[in-house]
Amino acid sequence: MTRTGSPRLLREINDRAAIETLLRSGAMTRAELEEVIGLSKPATAQLLARLEEDGMVVRTGLRGGGRGPRAQMWAVNGGVGHVAAVALTPELIDVAIADITGSLLAEHSAPMPKDNTLRAFRETVQKAAVLAGLRLDALSHVVVGTPGAVDPATGHLGFAPHLPGLVDVDLPSTLRELLGTSVSIENDINLAALEEMSSGKAVGVRNFVLFWPADEIGSAVVVNGVLLRGVTGGAGEIDSMQIPGGRYGDQVDNEAIMALAATHGIAASSGVEAVAHALSTGERAFLSDLARRIALGLANVVCVLDPELVLLSGSVAQAGGETLCDLVAAELLELVVPRTPVQLAQITANPVRSGALHSALAVAREQVFGLPQRS
Amino acid sequence: MTRTGSPRLLREINDRAAIETLLRSGAMTRAELEEVIGLSKPATAQLLARLEEDGMVVRTGLRGGGRGPRAQMWAVNGGVGHVAAVALTPELIDVAIADITGSLLAEHSAPMPKDNTLRAFRETVQKAAVLAGLRLDALSHVVVGTPGAVDPATGHLGFAPHLPGLVDVDLPSTLRELLGTSVSIENDINLAALEEMSSGKAVGVRNFVLFWPADEIGSAVVVNGVLLRGVTGGAGEIDSMQIPGGRYGDQVDNEAIMALAATHGIAASSGVEAVAHALSTGERAFLSDLARRIALGLANVVCVLDPELVLLSGSVAQAGGETLCDLVAAELLELVVPRTPVQLAQITANPVRSGALHSALAVAREQVFGLPQRS
DNA sequence: CCCTCGGACAGGACAGTTTCCATTCGATGA
DNA sequence: TCATCGAATGGAAACTGTCCTGTCCGAGGG
Structure with a gap:
């Protein structure tokens, strides 16, 4: 049940810490590694020698510039x-x-x-x-x-x-x-949420929701830094959420956006186009209506999760830009108690x-x- | 950042494992403790001696009955x-x-x-x-x-x-x-959700929602075995959720239930009473309507979280019993893709x-x- | 009387720390 | 320009801490 607790466990802990550090920070010298993992010089040297023996780490040249001998650089062996x-x-x-x-x-x-x-x-x-x-x-x-x-x-x-x-x-x-x-x-x-979390707007954010209105709508939920998948894999599948007016998906999918645009006299062959057109012509009423619809569903998600942040991504959100984003944030504020910030997702390239x-x-x-x- | 990794760490790990085991399983002999934490006889004996010295554990009598000498029983010192x-x-x-x-x-x-x-x-x-x-x-x-x-x-x-x-x-x-x-x-x-998780229907369930319709409605969300509180403490506050017909809270709170009961010819001074009355007289239409309302909001929660289980608790749910519970489950099945089980909460005493x-x-x-x- | 189990001790294995020494090479000063 | 110093690297020996294996002793029950 509980861990073994033998001295061997120490080896594992330290080996893992070393490899994790080398993966996160890239190549470094033995002295730098000591500093991070908190081991002594001989222990770190032995550790590296052992990992080199096993092929887990490799020497990647020498560091020059400073005083004293040139220090050996170590890195994780990518080939493993x-x-x-x-x-x-x-x-x-x-x-x-x-x-x-x-x-x-x-x-x-x-x-x-x-x-x-x-x-x-x-x-x-x-x-x-x-x-x-x-x-x-x-x-x-x-x-x-x-x-x-x-x-x-x-x-x-x-x-x-x-x-x-x-x-x-x-x-x-x-x-x-x-x-x-x-x-x-x-x-x-x-x-996409994972990517925002590791190098986008959600770095360091442990609880957030990524909302993705595109052809289909969906969302991703991150709780305590971990992606929530759901028992049947369906967490965040808010397409079938029930909001005033019916299914959420039927109100903010591609067709619904085009239909809404039509009522504002905007003819477009896709939701993205409609949003882009409205943005360029300064047609605010359509965008406000769309933002209200989006916010209605988001409000329910915020009720349940009370996240730190809501990110908007996907083609429609990107077309709407900061303008749409701000409109959604304002509508959301009217609907729920928490004042959850709404931002555009950052990562756009794949x-x-x-x-x-x-x-x-x-x-x-x-x-x-x-x-x-x-x- | 990373752990120190010195031999002292082993001590800590093993001490904690021992105390955790003693807390979970109550008093036990040294031999039993050995078995659980995986240490050898001398190491476990030393560990207990040291913890006794520090006042963390106490001797709680001898175990008799078997062959051989009577083994010393050890337990965590409650006085610490x-x-x-x-x-x-x-x-x-x-x-x-x-x-x-x-x-x-x-x-x-x-x-x-x-x-x-x-x-x-x-x-x-x-x-x-x-x-x-x-x-x-x-x-x-x-x-x-x-x-x-x-x-x-x-x-x-x-x-x-x-x-x-x-x-x-x-x-x-x-x-x-x-x-x-x-x-x-x-x-x-x-x-209440925490209690269901430790000794009720949600033992071993790592993702579930506890729904609590009473005077006020609310819910608790457990994700990966951890209670979700939300950034502003408002996770699960689904009172203000927007469903077809308006705010969720306005549709399933005490007054709303009484109003709904009235339309079915049931006069009652509280929602609980209305539900209990309907149950005893076999008035199914009212219960069905109520179940549908409850399920509408639950459906949205299930959309977002896709939990393993939904528990119903609170006075109204307890009054409705299995009958109401099954009705809600059936309605929920119509609204969402996941086939999430709905059960009555078990813990009723405080x-x-x-x-x-x-x-x-x-x-x-x-x-x-x-x-x-x-x- | 014997067998079994709890408790204790001794020797050894494993992991890491401290201390010391040799080497290297830029920086400093004559 | 050159010798020297000092900082930094690399390595080795001795020591500490933790746990394991093996063994022994003694107390009870059968």
Whole structure:
């Protein structure tokens, strides 16, 4: 039940601390590592020697400049593990390969075919691996970011995935066999939230909600620094939330936004276009109405979670910019007691794939080093 | 940043494991303790001798019955710390005193006065302490359970507290000075959830929602085994949630339930009475309507959190019993994708004070033993 | 009377700390 | 320009702290 408590445990604790430090801060000298992990000189030296013996760390040159001899620099050996991150959309299969330190080794993408989806998936990942000089079985872990969510009980992809050939199967098992590696599947919005948390607006924020109005609406919930997935993988799937006027999804999805725009005399072929048009022409009434609708649903989320921050992301939010964001914040203030700040998400360049990469790194590091996940 | 990693750390780890085990399982012999914490016989003997020296553990008699010599029984010394749990309602100040092992030492309650609330509070707690043979400053920690929630930023009690004399002050600081001890204030529904989690229907459930329709409605949210409080202390305050028909609170509070009952020809002086009456006369239509209203709000909570379980508690839910519970579950199934089970809460005897006691014990144990965890 | 179990002691293994020494190389001053 | 100093690196030996294995003794029950 409880930990063993033998001296061996100390080794593990210190080894993990050292590798974690080297991963977080990059290459450093033995003296710097001492400082961070709090071990003495001989202990740190032995630790590094042992990890080098095991191939876990490598020497990466000498540091010059200061007084005294040039200090040996140490870094985690990237070769001990590799990961793949895949962003799946109805249009594209987008793959990135990195080593365990997080260095990007290769990128490759291919259009999503009409059929033979699985085969195309495998070939695209394999091509990316080859570009990185790897075989598929060299991948420690693969994270696939996709619309919809996987129910852990069944492995089926639920919540309107729009991905032909990937429904009604146990997707994690299927992909695991297809690639011959450990695979996990994560909701795309969740991954975007992960990315905001590690290098966007939500750095250091332990409780926030990322709201994503696009073709489909959805959200990601982070509680105590951990992504909330839900028992059936459906946490944050607020499309079916009931607000005054009916289902939330029916009021802020693409069609609803276009319809709302039409009532304000704005003709547009998509919600994004309508918002962009309204913004450029200074049509505030439409944006206010839209903001009120968005805020109605957000208010319910804020009631339940009382988060530190609400982030708006996705194409519609980005089109609306700070203007829409401020309008939503003002409407939200009228509806709920907490004065939750609303901000635009920061990451715009492929947040899903970046988040998948972070997620894959966390899993692979746990596999290879036994590290519990950290950001 | 990272832990020191010296051999001394092992001591701490093992000491904590031993005390945690003794707290969880009660008195035991050295051999039994060995088994649980995984130390050898001499190490465990030394550990106990050292803890006895420090006054942390005591010998509690000998175990007989088996072969061989009678083994010494060891237990945590309850005298190293004491806690108080207070349940505050508009009617009553209800205090319990326990030692750090959780043994109840004294109970005492007094009616809530119209004014001089703070003085009455202090005197009631002090009386309880005296009954337990203690002075106020012997209390390691006091947890006060109350309607409403404390905003950590201001210390003010928000969300309709109904407690005269306790609003518009920095309540934690005020009470801390009043008692001269460490005090924390916790929402009553949150404490009820804590109690369900430690000895009710939610044992082992890491993600659930406790819904509490009574005079006021509210809920508690547990995520990853941790109570979610929210930045302003307002997590779970779903009273102001917007559902079709308006504010959730206006549709399922006491008055709304009576009004709804009236439309079904049921005259009652309270919501509880209306529900009880409907149940005894087999008036299903009213209960169905009520269940639908309740489920509408719950559906939104389930959308956001996708919990493993929804518990219904509070007087109205208890009056409705399994019948109402099943009706709510059925309605919920129509509204959301996840098939979240809905159950009646189990703890009916003063769940708030019991939860406060657990909470206070957790804090005091961390103070006294440095234990990071909750049992 | 013997077997079993609790308690205690001794020797050894493992991990890390302290202390000391040799080496290197920029900085300082003659 | 060159010698010297001092700071920083790398390594080795001796010591401390913690726990484990093995052994022994004595007290009870069967």
